[in-house]
Amino acid sequence: MIIVDDNNYATNKTFTVNTIFNGITEKNIYINSGVAVILEGICQGNVYLSKNSYCEVDGIVEGDFIYGEGTFEFYGLINGEIRKN
């Protein structure tokens, strides 16, 4: 199951369910454990993955991408640094 989120967020956004995100976050994105996020929109901050989480970037991450113990695939653009911690 996955939901589609077209909203924009001025603050940090934490995803707690599987989501295709088409909006814009002005701050950071956090992805909870057990959750997949397809990032088709824009994150103007950083993206942080929890353990046992997945992020597929089809849109743009303007900050850093911190994958921790999660995993990811990039089809879009990461302007910042890709790092584990």
Next chain:
Amino acid sequence: MRRTIKKYLSESREQKEVIDGKIISKDIFGRATVQTATGTFKAVDLRGRGTTGVKINNTAQNQNEFAILAGNQERNIIQPTYYDLPNNNFNFNLIVVDTCNYRIQLLNKNGTFISSFGSESIFGMIRGIAATDKDNIYISEQYPNYKVYQYDSNGNRKKELDANGGIYWPLGICFRNDYIFIANGEYIEKFDADGNYIKSYNFSCEYPSSYLYDVAIDSNSNYIVSYFQNNIVRKYDSQGNLIFTLGTQSQYDEGSNDDGKFWSPRGVAVDSQDNIYICDAFNCRIQKFDNSGNFVLKFGSYGNKSGQFNIPCYIRIDSGNNLYISDFLNNRIQVFSSSGSFIKSIGTQGNGTNQFNMPMGIAIL
């Protein structure tokens, strides 16, 4: 060096348990340390003590017997000798990409852990896997290297595969009809069983972002490929001519849960009748079609109970038409019959034996 070892209680001369393991070291007295799924044991040769009936691979051995004593006990060791079994007797037949543990797990199809190899210093984001035999294992890696490697089952990297156009976006890998096929961006790359490049097939479609997630080959050498970002699966003949399309093309975020339609189709596989099985990832279900593309059945829903999924990712089918499916965010492999009946679940979340951290590719020998 691999060995298959069966465990007996020498006191009663009665077979109590059969396990698989590998000898990881031997000391100067010939005592072996054996790693198994349940721990590490000392193995000693009890032949001189009159122990009889010891078998390896169900064949009585007149010499070189092993008895494995639980709890690291050591008994009288008389004339210790060791029997080297060929590698193909090392009894794993299920191979799983344990993505976020950065390792490849070797199990038997009952789900018993046999061995593993890899670490974070060796692997990046590993994805697909196929094996031609026990010592030719092909693994695709996304970030950071975007490569496909050939390994043996001891974890030795034998070589890196290359195609004419380069390997640039490797995901699913399958082995069929003595060939290795790799989904590589919009291409399927064909290699022989030794990893020698043969040919590239361009499967780009008329839609944007036509990257392929996985590939299966049926008995007529037709290609079944999943366009996960277009919500369609296509079957092409061996020359690359389109036979049919499953699903209806739509944008990535406009998938459908109607029968015969998909939301991010990912892993694909065919059974012995050329029926097609597709991981309908975002719908958290598996769909089955006959070899003409007619919808047959579906099973699964979102959740973490038996028979439910949280992003089914890859599917592979054994010779008995049992379906092995990586349940990505539930950290397990689930096994089903070809009619979708739940059989069993393998693994829990973690980094120990019989545990996974986001499993993806599966290979079956």
